[in-house]
Amino acid sequence: MTATMTRDAAGSEARTPAPSRDELIRLLNDDLAHEYQAAVMYVTYAALVEGPFRPQLATFFRSEVAGEMGHAQFLADKIAALAGTPTTEVAAVPAARDARQMLEEILKAEEHAIWRYKERSAQADALGDIGLKVQLENIAAEETQHRDEVKRILDGWERVAG
Numbered sequence: 467m468t469a470t471m472t473r474d475a476a477g478s479e480a481r482t483p484a485p486s487r488d489e490l491i492r493l494l495n496d497d498l499a500h501e502y503q504a505a506v507m508y509v510t511y512a513a514l515v516e517g518p519f520r521p522q523l524a525t526f527f528r529s530e531v532a533g534e535m536g537h538a539q540f541l542a543d544k545i546a547a548l549a550g551t552p553t554t555e556v557a558a559v560p561a562a563r564d565a566r567q568m569l570e571e572i573l574k575a576e577e578h579a580i581w582r583y584k585e586r587s588a589q590a591d592a593l594g595d596i597g598l599k600v601q602l603e604n605i606a607a608e609e610t611q612h613r614d615e616v617k618r619i620l621d622g623w624e625r626v627a628g
């Protein structure tokens with residue numbers, strides 16, 4: 467399935483090549499497994515987090531679950547619309563020994579998600595799927611809000627928690 471790979475051959479070399487439909491389905495399924503990972507990560511960390519900030523952190527983590535599952539639902543719908551089969555796999559959730567490490571793992575995961583959706587929206591654009599491009603950009607904007615919120619918690623961590 468390489469029929470669409472030459473679409474940008476005459477254009478700028480900086481352009482993202484259009485993936486084949488099968489490749490797009492594979493990539494969106496990888497994104498989907500990472501959305502499930504994010505939801506499971508927030509559920510698990512909300513259950514396990516301890517220390518003086520447990521009430522706020524557990525509430526914050528729980529509040530993120532529905533949003534990540536909304537991203538998962540969008541991706542599963544799109545994969546099915548492309549005649550693919552949505553994965554039920556969950557990317558591995560990293561273990562964390564304390565609240566700070568949980569926040570650092572979440573920061574990494576959100577930054578990874580932003581990178582993924584930046585790449586994926588460029589691929590959707592190369593395919594001419596403007597609807598997918600815009601939806602992926604909206605998801606990227608939400609992941610950016612998550613990233614910024616977690617980064618602000620971590621930025622002030624030493625001043626109160628050492």
Ligand SMILES: [Fe+2]
Nearest residue numbers: 501504534537
């Ligand atoms: Fe997400």
Ligand SMILES: [Fe+2]
Nearest residue numbers: 504576609612
């Ligand atoms: Fe997120």
